[in-house]
Amino acid sequence: MDKIEKIQRWLSDNNRDIALISDPKTIQYLSGFYSDPNERVLLLVVFKNSDPFLFGPALETQAIKESGWSNPVYGYLDHEKPWEMIADQIHARNTAEINFAIEKANMSVEWLELAKSEFPTSDFSVNLDQMLDQMRMIKSPDEIEKLKIAGKWDDFAFKTCFEAVKAGRPESRVAAEMSYALMKNSIMELSFPALIQSGTHAAEPHGATSDKKIENNALVLFDLGTVWDGYISDATRTIAVGKPDDKSMDIYKVCLEAQLTAQEAAKPGITAEELDKVARDIITKAGYGDYFNHRLGHGMGMSEHEFPSIMEGNQLVLQPGMCFSIEPGIYIPNVAGVRIEDCIHITENGNEPFTHTTKELQYFG
Amino acid sequence: MDKIEKIQRWLSDNNRDIALISDPKTIQYLSGFYSDPNERVLLLVVFKNSDPFLFGPALETQAIKESGWSNPVYGYLDHEKPWEMIADQIHARNTAEINFAIEKANMSVEWLELAKSEFPTSDFSVNLDQMLDQMRMIKSPDEIEKLKIAGKWDDFAFKTCFEAVKAGRPESRVAAEMSYALMKNSIMELSFPALIQSGTHAAEPHGATSDKKIENNALVLFDLGTVWDGYISDATRTIAVGKPDDKSMDIYKVCLEAQLTAQEAAKPGITAEELDKVARDIITKAGYGDYFNHRLGHGMGMSEHEFPSIMEGNQLVLQPGMCFSIEPGIYIPNVAGVRIEDCIHITENGNEPFTHTTKELQYFG
Secondary structure (H helix, E strand, C coil), rough: HHHHHHHHHHHHHHHCEEEECCHHHHHHHCCCCCCCCCCCCCCEEEECCCCCCCEEEHHHHHHHCCCCCCCCCCEECCCCCCHHHHHHHHHHHHCCCEEEEEECCEEHHHHHHHHHHHHHCEEEEEEEEHHHHHHHCCHHHHHHHHHHHHHHHHHHHHHHHHHHHCCEEEEEHHHHHHHHHHHHHHCCCCCCCEEEHHHHHHHHCCCCCCCCCCCCEEEEEECCEECCCCCCCCCEEEEECCCCCCCHHHHHHHHHHHHHHHHHHHCCCEHHHHHHHHHHHHHHCCCCCHHHCCCCCCEEECCCCEEEEEECCCCEEECCCCCCCCCEEECCCCCEEECCEEEEECCCCCCCEECCCCCCCCCEC | CCHHHHHHHHHCCCCCCEEEECCCHHHHHHHHHCCCCCCCCEEEEEEECCCCCEEEEEEHHHHHHHHHCCCCCEEECCCCCHHHHHHHHHHHHHHCCEEEEEECCCCEEEHHHHHHHHHHCCCEEEEEEHHHHHHHCCCCHHHHHHHHHHHHHHHHHHHHHHHHCCCCEEEHHHHHHHHHHHHHHHCCCCCCCCCCEEEEHHHHHCCCCCCCECCCCEEEEECCEEECCCCCCCEEEEECCCCCCCCHHHHHHHHHHHHHHHHHHHCCEHHHHHHHHHHHHHHHHHCCCHCCCCCCEEEEECCEEEEECCCCCCCCCCCCCEEECCCCEEEEEEEEEEEEEEEEEEEECCCEEECCCCCCCCCEC
């Protein structure tokens, strides 16, 4: 049963006629076509009992057809009214009363109001998100293959970074060398702006790569990801330049133990919150609990914002095919920051990481 | 009157108590702080009669404070319930019945449902979008300065591209050289993935840079933008490698005339649709009207998706401070594609472009 058929089955089971898919990533997952339409409308309309259609900007319809999508595609020009045209296509297929399911975390209030104005007596209360999140959470062997390739390029990116690191060189220059090396190999896209942060700068867990010069005798944090055929990699390494102080060395040791122990514990049967606790307990016992101020990990696949979320309160039992990060961090303001991260996929007996760069403390520069 | 005060005045005039600002770009515009929170919650809450607050992930609160935001900031941890915490802060300030205004084009149906569950008797029907779009549409001198700097870097990017162009070289390699040159100058971010498309590939107006080798005797299209302090540039040039065929040369000539004529016509008093028509008439008269399948331009500033939209049906009268692209294109499938674009700001008497790279056909490679 293909993905569209799964949605049709779900519509039938949930007494819905039509699913309106508005998240560009979900559209890519289901159709193979990706585009960020920005303020324009791109919508996948899935009917319970008939073939789906894609609706989008006229200047995308050729690309949609070439992407392998074999069902109908309808385009609109900038001065046309997309929601009227979508409604016309729906009415042409389905004259009875129509109930909709929508992606509530993605669809804007504006789009919902536009859809309601075309179908004033329809019901839009049912949410597709949980079903889609469940579908996307368990990766197929084909998806795992793409994630492995993205991971391989992340290892390559770490190597180019480490070779470029030197005390006194701006963080931004190291990012430039890494990005250039990837692009020369036709890896054009990072999954997010790379974070390269030296010394105290790394204590800002959501800081950005800056023109700050890499300190000598300090730790440097690298959080990087690439994209391969719509699937991402995401990993973090922290290395040493010169001889970091004892406090830096201590938080590295604690963070590494937390990461390795949690990664060892990630297997079918453990819950997400139990796994978070494995790492958190080690950091808390070492006295750094207050400095680990985020969840242990996030689900990933087509983005780094998928399920499962590895955090307190999530009692989800891990199963084969789930892909997520294990990324404990210790950030001590004005001292240093350490984060160590691999993304893994759960296998029948344990897990496998997508990145293989060593996590033992390395010295460069 | 500062921007927050303008919103407070609007709330008062529109009988609303609170504005919920959810679009990260709007939050940056109003607060100076930018972050893409992805699936996490970042919200700016503006009260009619008291100071606003920012609410976001705990790992962002330090960065928010350092960004210069002097009003309260509240953070939440990943396992906490952000909408309950936001509601607690609102209740602590305002115990009467509360009516909200929201950003309907940005706020998701899910967030609206979460907000409504905290304030079940409140009204959320009023839309902030038009007021905010109007505010953002007229740029201040300070904003124009940032756009000029971003434009200067776009001219630099064109120069590095043109120097790197060579028949037989992959499009992606030219993009790598351009990106590397920018990053070595600490310009870390493009406003969108650069489009470098050679020959027939340029006939896909929303295609992407690929590993296709640059053809000899063909046109090559470059659509590029950079970011400077949150403000973007965006421009397109089409150049020749070798000796393109007569058809390519003809559509270049027509497109250039359309672009120059429209840019000359852009001044206070003309409407957006009239300006679109200036360019479209030239292209239609030359017989290529069907191959110009998008609007003439989009508003720009903090993104390339702002107002005004320069298209049929938009009777908005252009005014000083408006910033937008003028980008006619002619795309003939399997033959060639040409687009020529400058972004400009309307001045008291006419307009000024942000990019100055020549638009006369240039030969490289």
